[in-house]
Each structure stands twice: as C-alpha cells, then as structure tokens.
Amino acid sequence: MKHLPERYYQYCYFSVNDGSGKLPAYRGLTDAVKSIVRTAGLKGLYQGVTPNVWGNGSAWGLYFFSYNILKAWMQKDSDKPLGFERHLIAGTVAGEGF
Numbered sequence: 001m002k003h004l005p006e007r008y009y010q011y012c013y014f015s016v017n018d019g020s021g022k023l024p025a026y027r028g029l030t031d032a033v034k035s036i037v038r039t040a041g042l043k044g045l046y047q048g049v050t051p052n053v054w055g056n057g058s059a060w061g062l063y064f065f066s067y068n069i070l071k072a073w074m075q076k077d078s079d080k081p082l083g084f085e086r087h088l089i090a091g092t093v094a095g096e097g098f
Contacts, residue, residue, distance in 0.1 A: 033045070
C-alpha cells in the first residue's frame, strides 16, 4: 500500500461552481471556510441549507411513512413481530418508491 504524505490533505483542492464560468480553488477545508467567512460572513456557510433540509426531510418522511404502511400491511392481524426478511423487503420497497 502506498504511504500517503503526513499532511496529504494539503493536496486536496475544493472548488465551487457558482455559474460564473471560473472555478475558485481553495488550498483546503480551512482555507475554504476562512475565505467564505471573509467574503460572505458566517451566513455564507449556511447558504443552501434550507432547501436541502426541506428536500431531505420530505423524502425521508415519505420513506418512513411508506415503510410503516408496508409493515402494517405485511403484518395484517398477526400478533407475531415481523422477521428480518419482511423488514428488509418493506425497507427496500419503500426506498424504491413503489
């Protein structure tokens, strides 16, 4: 296995596509955070979080709603808990969105 340099993260570059055509490069995560805070303030670190939270929240909500409906349908009137296989099937079907 090839040995990585002690500070290999220094060789990682981050870029952002803001649609302007040119891509700014940062020298690493720390440089990216400092640059964003310097230009846009702390608020700049959270740009785009709201749509992400709404989108993922609704997607996971629909997933768990479907999963619970499928589990209830598979269990029907039985008092026995569902086995591993049926939980796996319900999760897979709910994740595929029917």
